[in-house]
Amino acid sequence: MRIPVCVPVVPRNAERYVTEVIRKNWVSALCLDEEVNFIRKLEQSFAGFVGVKYATTTTSGSTALSLAVATLGIGPGDEVIVPTFTMIATANAVIHNGAKPVFVDADEETWCVNPLLMEQVITERTKAIIPVHIYGHPVDMDKINVIATKYDLFVVEDAAEAIGTQYKRKKAGSLSDIACFSFYANKVITSGEGGMLVTNSEDFAERARRLKDQAFGMPRFFHDEIGFNFRMNNLTAAYAYASFEEVEEYIEKRRRNARLYTDGLSDIEGITLPPEKDYAENSYWMYGILIDEKGFGSSKEDLKKSLKENYGIDTRDFFYPLHKQPAVLKRGYVDADASMPVSESLWRQGFYLPSSTNLTEEQIDYIVDAIKRIKKSGN
Template structure:
């Protein structure tokens, strides 16, 4: 079986973990500080702070930005549900706008149309590692005095004109989940050039403690700290990251070339000047001979990992169809998401399928996947 995901874990990670174990200092400390410094340098921001996972990174960043109950945050429905949930967790309102049919990313023209007097922020998601049109989004944000939080949880190493995603917005959140471009098993990090925002984030993730530490607390906070035991894996993974992204881009380029003249397949497009990190390679299927689900079944029967990722966009999930049951709904008016029609996201949800493109997929594996996809199409 060629798996859909497979992290690279080697002696470097094992030795890094053992060094922390031998030190006796397992909780968040100097190893985590080193990961923050080195990851911020890699992304191109001044500051970073680690968290327990990508979800808490998003939540912490939104909280540090000052998002309040009733505030509206514009985002995409074609994403992992944590993007929207972290908005709702603060009592704010996710405002879903549709995506571009080619890039699968939030449509900047629709962002502008969705802005109201309650809008406080935009959360673009670099879906599958593919950069959003950050130039347009930042222009819109500046024109309307809005904050921008990049959900870069899938986009470590993606760039726009050579500048890494996660360095465009007022803040960004990354995930180090087991399937991501770099992993710590679970983990996350917030990046920003705003020192005050990062200081707020540090306080939020550490029970509301101030810089001086100890047992003085200044606001309601949480325990979203990352253990040095986990950060040690992150440091080893960060060394691997450029090669991992390069390999994923090579695999994606091979798929793009093979499928270029296949009318039934439309790969995810990348905007001019950008380079996707290809956390996921997921073309859309347009065929009268085989359904998307049958394509997935066919690939699996031939020992190739395949799946749909976001078949059901956020606004179609029971979470949002039943938003009136959420605790904040007693105080905040949420839209009736059941009345929301976002046809592009819904269509991509029903057509896309993921095939293996991760860094442990070999050129021979790529050829096998291509041959099997084409065979399924009767070619």
């Protein structure tokens, strides 16, 4: 048996919708036939799902983040606060716009960025905060927004891993100036590649739509600023819309899988399970665990190796902190000896287990049993 970390679900209507687009030959980002305008359908439906007024598709979650930073007018000389414990795409969005990422350590309980550490890194150059909802658990957004209001900062939620996540009964993505989502193959809904930018600001929505389309002006082919080609095509949108139609089902399956994992692993010494604070509804993009070598009886690396070689179970390490990344250090954004102990500890101890939406109860039982066997016998 082999169990991958994540396998995408092919939506029931994907083939039909994509075929309709091909037959009517509206395959690009332009579609004048509303019957098959899946870009518009996806944007309108997704905005309603998140609980915001506006949504615009992009080619990926990464380009959505870059577009968000550009939309806010952030550039050279500016600073943006980002977590060190996140995928590098969060910082790349800042760097590609010419600004400087300023890194903040994680919170030990949520694994998300720690709001209590932010004020000490705010300067006159700080323009925005990009909190990341890590592995499906929301950041404490009330604390983030209090800080943003106090210092007149923008907030951009990186919700790439948080489709369906809730914070105090509000969807992730509805709690900031702009939010960004990913439709990569391992996300809760997918189009292989793709993303979405959402906002309640009409001005931000209009500017984002213009910038993602090469900043076309009037008359056409006249441009007063530099834009991007971040347009999602209609074929991709057709697949994404088919996936979106099943989003509630997918979220419930992921939460069910998390409950099964938690039930099976909660009594094993040396394992810390993923958080879900009282204010949160975790969508469990990935089910991550921490291994205490002394308590568990073997190291994280030995456990991962045994799961792979002896049981065919794939795993993946937690994010390597950005303040330790060679690409970041080369640019001088952070001192080489900088220490962010929580994030460093999360990386050393953490990895995630198979987390596919369609993971079966039998597969989860097999994984849990394998971990128990390894703890008992060492292999």
